Amino acid sequence: xxxxxxxxxxxxxxxxxxxxxxxxxxxxxxxxxxxxxxxxxxxxxxxxxxxxxxxxxxxxxxxxxxxxxxxxxxxxxxxxxxxxxxxxxxxxxxxxxxxxxxxxxxxxxxxxxxxxxxxxxxxxxxxxxxxxxxxxxxxxxxxxxxxxxxxxxxxxxxxxxxxxxxxxxxxxxxxxxxxxxxxxxxxxxxxxxxxxxxxxxxxxxxxxxxxxxxxxxxxxxxxxxxxxxxxxxxxxxxxxxxx
Amino acid sequence: xxxxxxxxxxxxxxxxxxxxxxxxxxxxxxxxxxxxxxxxxxxxxxxxxxxxxxxxxxxxxxxxxxxxxxxxxxxxxxxxxxxxxxxxxxxxxxxxxxxxxxxxxxxxxxxxxxxxxxxxxxxxxxx
Numbered sequence: 001x002x003x004x005x006x007x008x009x010x011x012x013x014x015x016x017x018x019x020x021x022x023x024x025x026x027x028x029x030x031x032x033x034x035x036x037x038x039x040x041x042x043x044x045x046x047x048x049x050x051x052x053x054x055x056x057x058x059x060x061x062x063x064x065x066x067x068x069x070x071x072x073x074x075x076x077x078x079x080x081x082x083x084x085x086x087x088x089x090x091x092x093x094x095x096x097x098x099x100x101x102x103x104x105x106x107x108x109x110x111x112x113x114x115x116x117x118x119x120x121x122x123x124x125x126x127x128x129x130x131x132x133x134x135x136x137x138x139x140x141x142x143x144x145x146x147x148x149x150x151x152x153x154x155x156x157x158x159x160x161x162x163x164x165x166x167x168x169x170x171x172x173x174x175x176x177x178x179x180x181x182x183x184x185x186x187x188x189x190x191x192x193x194x195x196x197x198x199x200x201x202x203x204x205x206x207x208x209x210x211x212x213x214x215x216x217x218x219x220x221x222x223x224x225x226x227x228x229x230x231x232x233x234x235x236x237x238x239x240x241x242x243x
Numbered sequence: 244x245x246x247x248x249x250x251x252x253x254x255x256x257x258x259x260x261x262x263x264x265x266x267x268x269x270x271x272x273x274x275x276x277x278x279x280x281x282x283x284x285x286x287x288x289x290x291x292x293x294x295x296x297x298x299x300x301x302x303x304x305x306x307x308x309x310x311x312x313x314x315x316x317x318x319x320x321x322x323x324x325x326x327x328x329x330x331x332x333x334x335x336x337x338x339x340x341x342x343x344x345x346x347x348x349x350x351x352x353x354x355x356x357x358x359x360x361x362x363x364x365x366x367x368x369x370x
Binding site for chain 1: 268269270271274275276279282340343344347
């Protein structure tokens with residue numbers, strides 16, 4: 001069987017220091033993967049360096065935020081007919097060496113979306129600050145409750161999806177802090193989600209898009225979105241066609 | 244003391260506001276980002292309407308002696324002002340972004356050599 005056409009979606013904002021390395025690593029690890037970098041309004045040379053490293057570059061005319069940037073990548077994947085899309089951050093914290101763990105369950109048909117979790121097997125060395133740890137625990141519990149499935153890492157941006165996932169995320173993707181809401185969306189659309197344990201690295205350059213000051217605002221907003229989201233109708237019917 | 248009837252009517256109105264906002268989010272006509280201020284407004288008004296001693300106490304603090312429900316109107320007005328101000332900032336950002344979009348589109352159109360004039364066909368250039 002031929003390898004599925006696969007693409008790596010890399011959202012990046014002012015990651016000039018790391019982006020070329022991320023693309024080179026991806027390419028070295030899997031020469032068959034195409035890379036699309038979504039430049040979310042960078043003011044540095046991110047787009048230029050990404051293009052020089054061999055990636056397709058989509059430059060957003062202004063900053064859309066992480067959700068809008070990632071969704072742009074899924075739309076690109078949909079329109080260009082990719083069958084598998086992996087998402088990883090432009091700052092180098094997601095190690096392409098871990099990709100087989102994400103792609104395995106997709107290839108085996110066990111899941112429609114596979115999420116790399118830092119906490120799934122308890123062996124992670126990642127120790128975030130207290131406020132963030134509290135937020136992670138809160139959302140892990142709430143999402144597990146809503147999806148009736150144990151989810152340990154609801155904020156991981158290290159994910160792989162099949163064609164069904166690409167279609168869903170191209171049609172509808174949440175805005176800021178999108179992974180939490182996306183998990184519940186996936187459940188609502190009856191896609192199968194699987195978590196696998198991965199190691200993540202310390203970010204090489206740049207800072208997180210979520211600063212401590214805004215955490216509470218996001219926590220309240222995302223909680224509201226989750227609770228209301230349960231009563232939402234589906235964004236896109238996924239039953240017919242490709243299964 | 245706040246008349247009981249005012250408390251009841253104001254509580255019902257606040258609950259209606261909260262329900263309408265939640266329904267708007269559910270049906271995707273309102274983003275959570277813009278709903279939070281409205282929900283806060285609804286919750287604060289509901290608390291002040293239902294908790295009558297609290298309203299009287301606050302009225303005492305701010306020097307409203309004769310008619311405590313006036314505080315309710317003052318708080319509602321204040322929240323509406325905040326919401327409006329917030330919307331003004333949102334509109335400013337949107338208008339900046341639509342300028343950028345229009346410029347990008349015009350530049351793209353030029354780059355793809357499909358200026359509106361050529362597409363329509365300028366009279367006198369053909370035949």
